[in-house]
Amino acid sequence: MVSFTLNGRPVAIEAEPDTPLLWIIREHLKLTGTKYGCGAGLCGACTVHVNGEAVRACQTGVFRAEGAEVVTIEGLSPDASHPLQKAWIAEQAPQCGYCQSGQIMKAAELLASNPTPSRDEIVAHMDGNICRCGTYNRIIAAIQRASREG
Amino acid sequence: MTQLTSNGPEISRRNLLAGAGGLSFCLALGAPGLALMPASSAAAGRRMSAWVTIAPDETVTILSAGAEMGQGSMTSLPLIIAEEMDADWAKVRVEWAPADAETYGYTSRGRKSMAIVGSRAVRSYFGDLRVAGAQVRKVLLENAARKWGVAAAGLRTEPGAVLDPGSGRRLSYGEIAGFGKVPDVLPSVDESELKPRSAFRLIGRSVPRVDIPAKVDGSAQFAIDVQLPGMVYATTRHSPVHNGAPESWNQSEIKAMPGIVGTVALDNGVAVVADSFERVLAARDALKVMWKKGAKAEGFDSEPQLLDTYYKVHGDPGAQAETLDSKGDVEAAFAGAAKTYRADYRSDLGYHAQMEPLNAVARFNAAGDHVEVWDGSQSPDRSRAGVAKALGMTLGQVTLHQCYMGGGFGRRSLGDYAAEAALIARDVGRPVKLIWTREEDVAHGMFRPQSFQCMEAARDGDGNVVGWRHCVVGDGKGLLTSGIKIPYYGIPNQHIERRGVSHGMRLKHWRAVGHVFNVFAIESFADELAADAGMDPVEFRFRHMAPTPKARRVFEAAVRMSDWNAKRREGRAVGISLTERSGSLGAGVAEISLDRNTGRIRVHKVWIAVDGGLIVQPDAARANVESGVAYGLSSVLRERITVRGGAVEQSNFHDYPVLRMSDHPEELVVEFVDGEGPPTGIGEIGNPMVAGAVANAFHALTGRRLRYMPFTPERVLEVLKT
Numbered sequence: 001m002v003s004f005t006l007n008g009r010p011v012a013i014e015a016e017p018d019t020p021l022l023w024i025i026r027e028h029l030k031l032t033g034t035k036y037g038c039g040a041g042l043c044g045a046c047t048v049h050v051n052g053e054a055v056r057a058c059q060t061g062v063f064r065a066e067g068a069e070v071v072t073i074e075g076l077s078p079d080a081s082h083p084l085q086k087a088w089i090a091e092q093a094p095q096c097g098y099c100q101s102g103q104i105m106k107a108a109e110l111l112a113s114n115p116t117p118s119r120d121e122i123v124a125h126m127d128g129n130i131c132r133c134g135t136y137n138r139i140i141a142a143i144q145r146a147s148r149e150g
Numbered sequence: 151m152t153q154l155t156s157n158g159p160e161i162s163r164r165n166l167l168a169g170a171g172g173l174s175f176c177l178a179l180g181a182p183g184l185a186l187m188p189a190s191s192a193a194a195g196r197r198m199s200a201w202v203t204i205a206p207d208e209t210v211t212i213l214s215a216g217a218e219m220g221q222g223s224m225t226s227l228p229l230i231i232a233e234e235m236d237a238d239w240a241k242v243r244v245e246w247a248p249a250d251a252e253t254y255g256y257t258s259r260g261r262k263s264m265a266i267v268g269s270r271a272v273r274s275y276f277g278d279l280r281v282a283g284a285q286v287r288k289v290l291l292e293n294a295a296r297k298w299g300v301a302a303a304g305l306r307t308e309p310g311a312v313l314d315p316g317s318g319r320r321l322s323y324g325e326i327a328g329f330g331k332v333p334d335v336l337p338s339v340d341e342s343e344l345k346p347r348s349a350f351r352l353i354g355r356s357v358p359r360v361d362i363p364a365k366v367d368g369s370a371q372f373a374i375d376v377q378l379p380g381m382v383y384a385t386t387r388h389s390p391v392h393n394g395a396p397e398s399w400n401q402s403e404i405k406a407m408p409g410i411v412g413t414v415a416l417d418n419g420v421a422v423v424a425d426s427f428e429r430v431l432a433a434r435d436a437l438k439v440m441w442k443k444g445a446k447a448e449g450f451d452s453e454p455q456l457l458d459t460y461y462k463v464h465g466d467p468g469a470q471a472e473t474l475d476s477k478g479d480v481e482a483a484f485a486g487a488a489k490t491y492r493a494d495y496r497s498d499l500g501y502h503a504q505m506e507p508l509n510a511v512a513r514f515n516a517a518g519d520h521v522e523v524w525d526g527s528q529s530p531d532r533s534r535a536g537v538a539k540a541l542g543m544t545l546g547q548v549t550l551h552q553c554y555m556g557g558g559f560g561r562r563s564l565g566d567y568a569a570e571a572a573l574i575a576r577d578v579g580r581p582v583k584l585i586w587t588r589e590e591d592v593a594h595g596m597f598r599p600q601s602f603q604c605m606e607a608a609r610d611g612d613g614n615v616v617g618w619r620h621c622v623v624g625d626g627k628g629l630l631t632s633g634i635k636i637p638y639y640g641i642p643n644q645h646i647e648r649r650g651v652s653h654g655m656r657l658k659h660w661r662a663v664g665h666v667f668n669v670f671a672i673e674s675f676a677d678e679l680a681a682d683a684g685m686d687p688v689e690f691r692f693r694h695m696a697p698t699p700k701a702r703r704v705f706e707a708a709v710r711m712s713d714w715n716a717k718r719r720e721g722r723a724v725g726i727s728l729t730e731r732s733g734s735l736g737a738g739v740a741e742i743s744l745d746r747n748t749g750r751i752r753v754h755k756v757w758i759a760v761d762g763g764l765i766v767q768p769d770a771a772r773a774n775v776e777s778g779v780a781y782g783l784s785s786v787l788r789e790r791i792t793v794r795g796g797a798v799e800q801s802n803f804h805d806y807p808v809l810r811m812s813d814h815p816e817e818l819v820v821e822f823v824d825g826e827g828p829p830t831g832i833g834e835i836g837n838p839m840v841a842g843a844v845a846n847a848f849h850a851l852t853g854r855r856l857r858y859m860p861f862t863p864e865r866v867l868e869v870l871k872t
Binding site: 015016019020023026027028030031032033034035036037038039040042043045072073074076077080085088089092093094095096097098099100101104119123124126127128129130131132133134135136137138139140 | 219220221358359361362363364365366367368369370371372374375377383426427428431503504505506507554555556557558559585587588589769770773776777779780781783784802803804808809810811812814815816818
């Protein structure tokens with residue numbers, strides 16, 4: 001039994017300890033906003049926060065969540081009101097949208113520690129997250145907007 | 151704000167007017183506009199959803215027949231109807247149209263289709279949907295006229311309401327829905343009755359895409375997100391050698407693993423099924439399959455074929471050749487030329503790498519005579535038909551639930567994986583979610599073919615290009631030939647041909663497919679001719695290749711946007727390329743630099759001018775072109791699939807690297823040249839021009855030619871050594 005907090009709510013789950021957190025979140029707990037892209041820590045589509053740190057859920061054994069606070073895209077804000085979510089809409093950033101939960105969670109980690117990142121800092125921080133639709137410049141613009149408009 | 155619901159209410163055909171439900175336009179798309187459903191489908195008792203429904207609470211529900219993979223069709227298509235019916239866009243809700251091409255498809259080459267491929271959505275539906283919207287508006291006007299006892303001709307509409315200018319009376323669409331009637335046969339609409347462009351309120355003005363809010367909070371439903379009670383999980387191991395078949399596998403060992411439901415034989419592989427996805431993955435790792443010998447692809451090694459065999463096929467006078475375009479007297483043009491040229495180009499196989507690995511969910515009813523499939527599909531009608539065929543069932547026994555697609559790029563226009571999910575669900579007697587791993591998605595991919603291209607040109611004494619030969623060699627038939635013709639250059643003598651080979655590999659459409667390598671060859675070769683003539687490449691085309699006025703316009707726009715003649719920063723250079731795709735023309739300029747130690751090309755700025763006719767949604771169209779550039783750049787700089795013994799050598803993003811943020815141009819500017827014509831394709835106009843623009847910039851920078859795509863650092867270093 002592994003127990004942790006998911007988007008502010010306590011959860012307890014019966015699972016092998018090394019089961020990737022990704023499958024626990026998506027298929028056991030049915031929060032499907034976190035995506036499977038590569039299963040190898042290469043694309044960032046499964047990015048979630050564990051105690052505030054952006055991690056790849058496909059590479060994170062659920063045992064590592066024991067006692068931790070896990071936040072997914074569904075828990076980033078109660079009503080899509082996080083500055084990044086608003087900025088993502090304002091910049092019309094998503095295309096297919098599949099990578100965007102991971103992009104937003106990765107960006108949220110950046111703004112939490114660096115509220116006014118430079119363009120280079122944004123690129124360095126976000127470079128592990130693939131967007132196959134190539135929305136990179138709109139993602140940068142959205143992060144800058146969220147930084148500006150808070 | 152509009153919203154999406156994934157399952158629209160199904161209403162029988164005769165239910166044209168439901169007292170409580172408002173006005174429902176339950177009709178099929180004819181040509182032009184909406185018409186009664188074909189009698190054949192009515193006789194078949196098919197149920198259908200109302201294309202347009204107006205509720206007394208003013209809500210207007212419009213179906214979108216356009217699959218959504220990020221290109222914005224589910225906004226643009228309903229918006230075209232909303233425009234002509236003068237709906238209040240704030241009151242519009244969008245729902246998916248059922249997977250039924252007879253009712254919801256556009257007509258292409260005499261056949262109905264819902265395939266959102268080849269940049270077709272807006273350009274294929276535009277005319278019919280405008281007429282459909284105007285028909286709905288006419289019905290609303292007639293109902294108001296009857297109510298007021300006046301002639302409909304004297305009435306007009308504003309968004310969401312009919313007005314009587316004479317008396318100042320007003321009826322909202324919702325009010326009309328409360329009492330109105332939809333006639334059995336809709337009034338016809340003449341093209342002259344459609345809005346002039348100057349009257350558009352929605353077309354040409356960007357509205358927020360309806361799918362975006364659900365894509366920032368995790369609520370957008372992709373097929374991979376579907377959860378059903380009692381559902382089990384499946385994944386597959388397909389034959390590494392393409393089109394190979396399983397002979398035997400360690401079934402009892404797999405079945406002894408925890409949570410395993412079973413294994414299922416497929417045509418080209420084996421599926422494992424378990425009660426959780428992590429258990430399925432463990433079983434896949436443990437699965438050992440003996441494959442039958444003799445698949446045709448066994449003998450296929452991609453590199454020697456591309457480097458050597460294709461070259462020989464081109465030189466073989468006995469090889470079969472298909473003439474794709476021919477005009478004038480090419481032999482005479484070359485015989486009488488002042489100077490002739492030849493250059494060969496090559497390109498590797500390309501993988502779609504859509505972010506959402508292929509997957510589908512399938513569930514049978516208790517009787518086993520009906521199946522529901524959840525699939526994010528570019529061709530829901532075709533996927534549905536494919537499921538029916540695989541199961542030996544009728545179309546009526548298959549319901550396909552359309553989902554958002556985590557990327558398509560041509561791969562999701564064939565539901566081979568959806569058919570697999572249905573077969574597995576039938577076999578195990580449980581609802582099944584099938585997910586291919588990324589490794590499977592790569593290994594069992596369907597690729598953009600590799601190509602060898604021989605370009606030849608003849609210039610006369612005045613320097614004009616009077617002869618043009620283009621031969622493409624490769625597998626994949628029509629996949630090889632898109633974009634190979636050059637109607638935008640007035641070269642009088644041309645011979646364009648394809649020489650086919652066959653390897654038994656799985657090949658498929660890929661964003662603009664043949665354009666990617668054909669336009670690379672065409673526009674690089676034009677640049678080579680210009681360089682040999684010592685002329686500016688744009689000036690050379692204008693003076694010696696007779697571009698059409700439309701081509702000149704996009705060239706001129708790209709020259710202006712990029713300040714083409716400006717001196718660049720030290721270590722940088724620009725290149726230019728034209729491309730046509732799906733009726734659109736575009737010209738692009740790339741500004742690059744090069745790390746001569748590592749061979750890494752960096753593209754700093756890209757300017758793209760597109761003549762796409764009437765642009766229905768400018769911001770979404772711009773996003774499409776931006777995406778095309780990124781997709782193109784990724785394939786030009788990095789992406790290559792190689793095959794040995796019929797098996798793919800790459801497996802995930804570490805050895806099939808795609809463009810990342812740090813590779814993306816800092817500046818990417820897209821401009822639409824004001825086109826007079828109807829909308830043309832936008833989704834794929836951005837990528838075919840990237841290769842030529844980058845290769846030509848590389849030549850401007852180094853004096854060397856890149857003739858083998860992608861331009862990996864290793865290839866760049868090799869070229870620099872020559």
